[in-house]
Amino acid sequence: MARWEPDARLRLVQAAIDLYAEQGYETTTVAQVAERAGLTKATFFRHFPDKREPLFAGQEEHGSLLSEGAARAPEGATPLEVVGAALDHATAAFTPEQRAWGPRLHAVVGSSDELRERAAFKRAHLVGVLTEALHRREIDDPTAGIAAGLGVDAFHRAFDRWSDGEGPSYGELARAELHALYTAAATLR
Structure with a gap:
């Protein structure tokens, strides 16, 4: 070996x-x-x-990338602009190999209660990391938690689309998903 x-x-x-x-x-x-x-x-x-x-190997790296991207957002950025910067930074690190794994990874995780539970834990962890990054920029709850939740949902929804072959850029898809989720949330009034 x-x-x-x-x-x-x-x-x-x-x-x-x-x-x-x-x-x-x-x-x-x-x-x-x-x-x-x-x-x-x-x-x-x-x-x-x-x-x-192994199916969740990038969790710590994804959290770090989201946090770094949020920290790099311009001074005075709105919470959604900070989340957008976090998404830009995190999605830029993804490789074509990860894109190719996406559909198989999604199918495997979806086939097991244990793996779906782990995926939910991963999402919650990323929301927590991004919420903390927003807190460091003096964005309070509930705004920080809501913005982080939208960002992590956009991150995952865009990954599914990107790995299914949609769009040239994971980052563009993530930004589009963030906008769509924000627009949908605005209709909840």
């Missing part, structure tokens, strides 16, 4: 998505994922605590 080749984490993510899509999440073992990636089971557990985590 090629234990010391670069990108072990990325190879484990790819192997997990492929195997879970082919065989099902429940029936695939960590050993199978590691073998498909050309690594050992011990290497898998150095990167991930359990077999569901």
Whole structure:
């Protein structure tokens, strides 16, 4: 086995998505994922605590990118402008490889209650991170929480569209989704 080749984490993510899509999440073992990636089971557990985590490997990075983007928004930006800057920064980091994984990832997560629960936790975590970034810009609740929720929903809705082949840019789709969600929220009066 090629234990010391670069990108072990990325190879484990790819192997997990492929195997879970082919065989099902429940029936695939960590050993199978590691073998498909050309690594050992011990290497898998150095990167991930359990077999569901390769599907959510980017959570911390996504949160960091959203927070950094919010911090880089111009002084005096409105809450939605701050969220838009956060989306621009986060979506710019996505690769064509991640776009290709999207439909399989969505199908795998949708096939399991455990994975849907984990996905909901991931969303809540990102809303919390973005809310905190808005608080650092002196945007109070409930405005910060609402804006963060719209931003994270836009982030995920745009990812689904982007990975299904829509649009040339994840960022453009995220901005369009943010606008659509804001417009829809304004009709709730």
